[in-house]
Amino acid sequence: MNNQKKIILFSTLLSIILIFFVAKFYYQTRHTESMNDLAQDQSQVYVRPHSPTMGPDSAKVTLVEFLDPECESCRAFYPYVKKIMAEFPNQVKLVVRYKAYHGNSKYVISILEAARKQSKFWEVLEVAFYYQPEWGDHHNPQIDILWKYLAESGADIEKLKVDMQDPAIADVIQQDELDSVTLNVRGTPSFFINGIPLREFDPEVLRKQIQEQL
Amino acid sequence: MYNQKVNKMWFNYRMSRWSQLFISWLISLVATLGSLFFSEVMGFPPCILCWYQRICMYPLVLIFFTSLFDQNSTVIRYTLSLSILGWIIAAYHNLIYWGVIPENLSPCQAGLSCADVNIEWLGFITIPFLSLTAFTLINIISFLILRNKEA
Numbered sequence: 001m002n003n004q005k006k007i008i009l010f011s012t013l014l015s016i017i018l019i020f021f022v023a024k025f026y027y028q029t030r031h032t033e034s035m036n037d038l039a040q041d042q043s044q045v046y047v048r049p050h051s052p053t054m055g056p057d058s059a060k061v062t063l064v065e066f067l068d069p070e071c072e073s074c075r076a077f078y079p080y081v082k083k084i085m086a087e088f089p090n091q092v093k094l095v096v097r098y099k100a101y102h103g104n105s106k107y108v109i110s111i112l113e114a115a116r117k118q119s120k121f122w123e124v125l126e127v128a129f130y131y132q133p134e135w136g137d138h139h140n141p142q143i144d145i146l147w148k149y150l151a152e153s154g155a156d157i158e159k160l161k162v163d164m165q166d167p168a169i170a171d172v173i174q175q176d177e178l179d180s181v182t183l184n185v186r187g188t189p190s191f192f193i194n195g196i197p198l199r200e201f202d203p204e205v206l207r208k209q210i211q212e213q214l
Numbered sequence: 215m216y217n218q219k220v221n222k223m224w225f226n227y228r229m230s231r232w233s234q235l236f237i238s239w240l241i242s243l244v245a246t247l248g249s250l251f252f253s254e255v256m257g258f259p260p261c262i263l264c265w266y267q268r269i270c271m272y273p274l275v276l277i278f279f280t281s282l283f284d285q286n287s288t289v290i291r292y293t294l295s296l297s298i299l300g301w302i303i304a305a306y307h308n309l310i311y312w313g314v315i316p317e318n319l320s321p322c323q324a325g326l327s328c329a330d331v332n333i334e335w336l337g338f339i340t341i342p343f344l345s346l347t348a349f350t351l352i353n354i355i356s357f358l359i360l361r362n363k364e365a
Contacts, residue, residue, distance in 0.1 A: 001282060016243055
């Protein structure tokens with residue numbers, strides 16, 4: 001290969017890689033802008049009246065989390081979210097939205113919704129996450145195992161079984177699904193800090209982004 | 215005499231072996247980075263058929279790149295199996311997209327649907343269509359190189 005060809009080859013390679021990164025930058029800038037517009041114009045997409053929340057309404061920061069009780073990453077992120085909520089009890093309001101990806105997701109969401117009627121939502125969520133490796137193994141899901149442990153949450157199991165049949169729960173899941181599409185949620189957990197998506201999938205970045213808003 | 219005649223045909227008119235390999239490499243590079251842009255930047259999750267096509271496309275970038283240094287037409291022996299297989303999968307994927315093959319017969323029931331349309335430019339340019347185009351072009355150039363091996 002002569003020098004002229006080498007120049008053609010490497011300048012082409014460099015320009016194409018450059019185009020890739022310029023396009024990436026351009027796309028991300030535009031995406032952030034449109035998310036900011038959405039956060040201002042359509043705040044109801046982030047928080048619906050039916051959504052479970054933790055923390056005061058007057059909180060400066062609203063942290064929206066789209067989660068799936070059967071998702072391992074949601075489980076892994078949960079302790080960090082809890083730590084953040086303990087650190088900023090008056091400044092952060094956590095809003096839980098559902099995104100059902102797995103086989104038993106909707107079933108467990110129904111249990112969570114039923115738990116809200118006994119004000120045991122967070123306790124049941126904690127139990128579900130803690131024992132998730134047992135009941136939510138994707139190769140061998142055994143949802144019955146979860147029932148064994150649910151008593152640990154302090155919830156009334158018989159009442160849970162009745163309340164989880166409420167047809168209104170399907171509407172909640174449906175609305176959350178629609179909003180997740182509007183918000184471009186393509187995985188769980190997905191966080192929005194005052195409407196702005198989490199910059200990087202990292203618990204430290206989550207904490208930093210919350211602090212920036214305080 | 216015969217070779218001279220062939221060389222004057224439109225499709226390899228003044229197109230050197232190096233240029234043919236260069237264009238093949240360029241197509242595979244653009245296809246590779248394009249698919250990474252769709253999945254990593256725009257966040258479209260690749261379905262299973264997209265992954266199979268990626269398996270056939272990504273190695274071509276490196277193989278064609280290496281071939282540019284010795285311009286050896288034997289490289290086609292190594293790339294053609296990948297590019298033909300990729301073309302078949304891309305063709306199958308497009309048939310699903312167009313609804314010729316029903317989705318429920320495809321291997322995508324669990325998880326992502328291969329029939330989901332993420333982008334559609336000008337009404338017909340979709341991601342599988344781009345893939346099919348890339349594999350088609352690479353195959354055409356490869357056959358030209360094979361045909362004209364002695365040249």
